Amino acid sequence: MMLAVIARRLAAALPTLAGVVVVTFLLTRALPGDPAAYFAGPAATREAVEQIRAQLGLDRSLGMQFLGYLRELARGDLGLSITTGQPVLSDIVARLPASAELTLLALLFAALAGISLGVLAALRPNGWLDNLCRVIATLGVCLPAFFTGLLLIYVFYYLLGWAPAPLGRLNAFAAPPPHVTGFFLIDSLLAGQGETFRSALAQILLPALSLGIFAVAPIARITRGSMLAVMSSDFIRAARAHGLSGRTVVIAYALRNALLPVVTTLGMVFSFLLGANVLIEKVFAWPGIGSYAVEALIASDYAPVQGFVMTMGFLYVLLNLAIDLLYRVIDPRMEVTA
């Protein structure tokens, strides 16, 4: 049953992914800048530039370039990055865990904070917590994530000195833990390296917070609204009439029902986070795929940008699948309509 759902969802995502392939190809070609001239350098002769252009295959027609791109994609080849000299696929595989760890931790933080705030706000509408929730929501929407990041660095690193220098995933003295998941927090625990875990945690805290704060607001708002609606429904009144305790009513009865729209929001929020990630990685020198893509974009290096957008497309499809499955776990009614 579950497998059939997964297969059907993945099949339904194929046109989306095909669209992503076409659009990224066209977009990168439409970007200003001439990669051949860029790589030949300012002193290169006309002939040298043309030679590099031919090497990169950029002298062919757009259609031929696209066919070549598709052929390579089919072989799992995302091309070479001109800046790093490495295959884009291996670059992305090496950097993806860093981004994923950061984004997932930010999402976890945002979900915990947002859902608790939303529930508390809904239990006392217009109380002080509800007002605080509103302020956070407004601030979170107003302040761009990279600005929050800079602010946090200024306060916690520069002024207070509590946080380590915002330079990557580990401090200079720690070695990465043995690779299992690629998530340093998990790998270091698996390897029993307490010191590495602490270092990784210290490094990831600020970027994850800056990314997460941005996402607390929408989650809290949706949770609040959804909780308010559920709390005034008949079955909550009935649960009270049966004398169920406040905690059972709020958590087992109301919150589980209220979570359905929140889960949908989590999906949207996660896709925002994937976007905001790019800037946060830049601010915190985080060696993820976001900063990789930005650097490639500045260098007019097509292949990594295409690879990045493709990866994002895949992640987004997988994420929606995960949300769909989560929805099914929470709501038994979904199985009938599937």
Place this chain on the structure above:
Amino acid sequence: MNDVAAATLVQAAARAAPRVPVLEVADLSVEFRTRSGTVRALDGVSLQVHRGECLGVVGESGSGKSVTAYAVMRLLDPAARITGGRITFGGMDMLGAGDADLADLRGRELSMIFQNPRASLNPIRPVGTQIADVLLRHGGVTRAQAPARAAALLAEVGIPDPERRARAYPFELSGGMCQRVGIALALACRPALLIADEPTTGLDVTTQAVIMDLVLGLARARGMATVLITHDLGLATEYCDSIAVMHAGHVVETAPTAALFATPRHPYTARLIGATPRPGLALGDLASIAGSLPDLRREDLPACRFLDRCERARPDCAAAPLPRRTEAARMVACRYPL
């Protein structure tokens, strides 16, 4: 108060003369504060129910039947305010009781069945688990015993194959089945008083009679006091020992069922009887009741709220106070009764 104490109290009440009612509502007034003014939803409502007795509360929608029920359960909306009167349940002052005591009482001594059976069940929790929740809260069962007790309760309300149905979700059951679950929930802890708020309104006609027989059969067998709230005078006549007729937040007449039918004394009761289908009466003989309920936000509400719809009205009917004539087991709130 524990079961034994409540039982002895009720028994003592039964021996004493005059009998002490299980539930006594005296002169209850409730207001709702809304944006467009204060709604005087209940004004001086008095009711009594004795052990083993069924009281019907009859009136059109908006007459305050459900508000009375929720006031007794102490489950009114936050916008509602009890402005006067007393509610005594088993000798306990319900208006002075604390939230914890009330939650302890609800579902154990004082239960309710709701109008929309499916909406009053948690949509994403198996019905057996919902019954187990109530049993665990009040019933003195262990976590291990709860599922079997829940299934036994489902069997008691006539649900076939109770072990399997206990695992079903409300959306997998018919409306009638959901109401049986609602009854099982309400009667799980053998309460002293059951309030049934339009228990058959959402059900088809054939199911209605089955459900009513089930509820009142169980109530009689257990010597419970029952309050049946309905807009259907015919239904109330069939099942209740006495009837209170409500109109616009007033109880206009209370009488034993046979006496009420034989000699209605309030004009509204007479018209209700005229509008109720019974054997040997053609549809054309049924008289509708002209006019509608007065706007309960009005500042200048007349003492008799039926005044505008009453053809017997005389000029002094508007003058306060509303006369409430009591003789034997009857009460009528009319200056010029029939």
